[in-house]
Amino acid sequence: MxxxxxxxxxxxxxxxxxxxxxxxxxxxxxxxxxxxxxxxxxxxxxxxxxxxxxxxxxxxxxxxxxxxxxxxxxxxxxxxxxxxxxxxxxxxxxxxxxxxxxxxxxxxxxxxxxxxxxxxxxxxxxxxxLSAPPVCGDGCRGLCPQCGINLNLNSCSCSASNLDPRLDALRSLKVSRR
Ligand SMILES: [Zn+2]
Ligand SMILES: [Zn+2]
Incomplete structure (x- = not known):
């Protein structure tokens, strides 16, 4: 103009x-x-x-x-x-x-x-x-870093292994007590 x-x-x-x-x-x-x-x-x-x-x-x-x-x-x-x-x-x-x-x-x-x-x-x-990367919503859960599934639409079974490794240690403690 x-x-x-x-x-x-x-x-x-x-x-x-x-x-x-x-x-x-x-x-x-x-x-x-x-x-x-x-x-x-x-x-x-x-x-x-x-x-x-x-x-x-x-x-x-x-x-x-x-x-x-x-x-x-x-x-x-x-x-x-x-x-x-x-x-x-x-x-x-x-x-x-x-x-x-x-x-x-x-x-x-x-x-x-x-x-x-x-x-x-x-x-x-x-x-x-438009300088900031766009996000579709504050609650967007993104893609699973392992299988790539859209976590807003689906769930996958990778989530257990995504847990903090310190929790893995706790889990194995429980197992060893049996
Ligand atoms: Zn999104
Ligand atoms: Zn997954």
Whole structure:
């Protein structure tokens, strides 16, 4: 989404639109977190204004995803929302480096020319929202480390030998008492 700098004024404007999912999915495939796929164009809400040559953005994104659980390897639907803020300054100013933006939670980037392209910035925010390995639920029991069965759906007989070896020692004590 490109905005013309001269159309951005001191008066706050809002913009609601969707970003296509293909670019994000390409980045996700390259890893390091490759367990997510964005299912459809994702919704962006932006508020923005200009102060001098600096452009201030705040907003949120909402994405519908399919994720592969890091424990049980099953796909599941997932919704992610992220709030963000960032500031864009003309490149020449950004390179001077002598400026202090005192709000530490504002992300700072630069723009060049008469247009700003917010798509790469929004994409980065979505990737940040997807940085942790996904888990289908807090109670996911994962796969059996021995036979690989999905322990959410089935049980297996490996579990006895998964027990703490100290318990094995207790069991053998009982046996020897007989
Ligand atoms: Zn799971
Ligand atoms: Zn098993």
């Amino acid at each position: 490109k905005l013309r700098v001269e159309d951005i004024s001191a008066k706050v404007k809002t913009l609601d639109y969707h970003e296509p999912q293909a670019d994000v999915n390409r980045l996700l495939e390259q890893g390091p977190v490759c367990e997510y796929r964005v299912q459809r164009p994702y919704a962006i809400h932006l508020s923005y204004y200009r102060s001098g040559m600096e452009i201030f953005f705040s907003g949120s994104l909402d994405a519908e995803l399919t994720a592969t659980c890091a424990r049980c390897a099953e796909d599941f639907p997932l919704h992610r929302r992220r709030d963000f803020r960032f500031v864009l300054a003309p490149k020449s100013i950004g390179e001077d480096g002598g400026r202090n933006l005192n709000a530490e939670d504002l992300e700072f980037s630069t723009y060049q020319g008469e247009e700003v392209d917010v798509s790469p910035l929004v994409r980065e925010q979505l990737l940040l929202a």
